[in-house]
Amino acid sequence: MALPESVGHQPSGTPEGHGGRVVPVYALTGGRTRSATGADMPVETLVTVTPAGRRAGELHLEYRATVELAARPISVVEIGAALRVPVGVARVLVSDLVDSGYLAVHLPPSVEGGPTPEILERLLEGLRARSH
Amino acid sequence: MHGHTEPDDLIPLKVLIAGGFGVGKTTLVRSLSEIPPLLTEQAMTAASIGVDESDMVPTKTTTTVAMDFGRITVDESLILYLFGTPGQSRFWFMWDELARGAVGAVVLVDLRRIDDCFPAIDFFENRRLPFVVGVNRFPGADEYDADTVRDALALSPDCPLVWMDARDPDSSRESLVRLVEHALARTTMARAG
Numbered sequence: 231m232a233l234p235e236s237v238g239h240q241p242s243g244t245p246e247g248h249g250g251r252v253v254p255v256y257a258l259t260g261g262r263t264r265s266a267t268g269a270d271m272p273v274e275t276l277v278t279v280t281p282a283g284r285r286a287g288e289l290h291l292e293y294r295a296t297v298e299l300a301a302r303p304i305s306v307v308e309i310g311a312a313l314r315v316p317v318g319v320a321r322v323l324v325s326d327l328v329d330s331g332y333l334a335v336h337l338p339p340s341v342e343g344g345p346t347p348e349i350l351e352r353l354l355e356g357l358r359a360r361s362h
Numbered sequence: 363m364h365g366h367t368e369p370d371d372l373i374p375l376k377v378l379i380a381g382g383f384g385v386g387k388t389t390l391v392r393s394l395s396e397i398p399p400l401l402t403e404q405a406m407t408a409a410s411i412g413v414d415e416s417d418m419v420p421t422k423t424t425t426t427v428a429m430d431f432g433r434i435t436v437d438e439s440l441i442l443y444l445f446g447t448p449g450q451s452r453f454w455f456m457w458d459e460l461a462r463g464a465v466g467a468v469v470l471v472d473l474r475r476i477d478d479c480f481p482a483i484d485f486f487e488n489r490r491l492p493f494v495v496g497v498n499r500f501p502g503a504d505e506y507d508a509d510t511v512r513d514a515l516a517l518s519p520d521c522p523l524v525w526m527d528a529r530d531p532d533s534s535r536e537s538l539v540r541l542v543e544h545a546l547a548r549t550t551m552a553r554a555g
Binding site: 272273274275276278303305307308310311312316317336337338339340342343344345346347349350351352353354355356357358360361 | 371372373374375376397400401402431433434436437440441442443459460462463464465466491492532535536538539542543545546549550553
């Protein structure tokens with residue numbers, strides 16, 4: 231699968247600010263806050279790194295950080311918070327990395343109508359098990 | 363469109379924590395979450411607020427709404443996210459996105475400012491999303507009995523009403539348990555009927 235141009239490392243000599251961001255994330259994501267593959271990706275969508283992602287070479291800062299965060303299952307909204315970018319930007323980062331084969335996504339069970347009784351039963355069991 | 367999804371999959375779930383300003387939403391998220399509650403920012407243009415989220419483009423008028431959330435790893439593959447919804451009604455387009463596919467909602471009520479929770483109750487009733495009403499134990503909360511509160515909130519008889527302390531993890535978790543029981547009963551009923 232072709233690597234989106236923006237994912238790969240480009241030796242641009244971009245200065246990284248300390249704390250502040252010199253290059254707006256919108257520039258990094260090509261001005262997109264919604265991407266073709268991720269426009270409807272719910273914020274709780276979980277992502278995990280793929281074997282290809284573990285072997286990934288040099289990536290742009292935010293992409294590399296996203297792949298590292300996904301070493302354990304993590305949601306799009308958590309990635310946004312960890313990188314201090316709006317959720318829309320996190321969606322774009324994740325979508326690009328999914329397109330590159332570096333991340334796998336795990337979507338919510340049912341977008342309309344809510345989770346099935348079977349899943350709700352598991353949730354209930356899990357929550358009850360946590361009480362003392 | 364999303365490749366690499368494995369059959370034995372991780373399942374993200376979400377519950378919304380709603381209610382008026384200062385009613386204890388962040389406190390509830392904090393007492394339940396295994397991670398420190400995080401803030402996320404949702405960018406939008408001032409012009410797009412309440413109009414059409416899909417037209418969002420970053421411009422100089424971009425503003426952000428902070429929304430806090432937490433996480434509970436329920437079992438090896440179920441992960442539950444808690445979202446404290448922004449209180450102001452002009453951010454309801456965000457609620458729509460959050461409500462889609464949600465298990466349900468906990469609507470927190472401060473009996474001293476009971477009106478503050480009406481918009482949230484209306485919202486979830488209109489969207490037929492299961493919710494429980496949690497009376498957060500502020501001073502004076504014990505002075506009312508359940509019937510009085512139900513009447514004041516015009517709650518349907520099947521909607522659970524719980525007295526709780528959002529600072530207490532066990533009490534907070536119990537309100538989640540009640541919500542999931544309620545959601546399960548409704549789903550099972552819908553399937554049967």
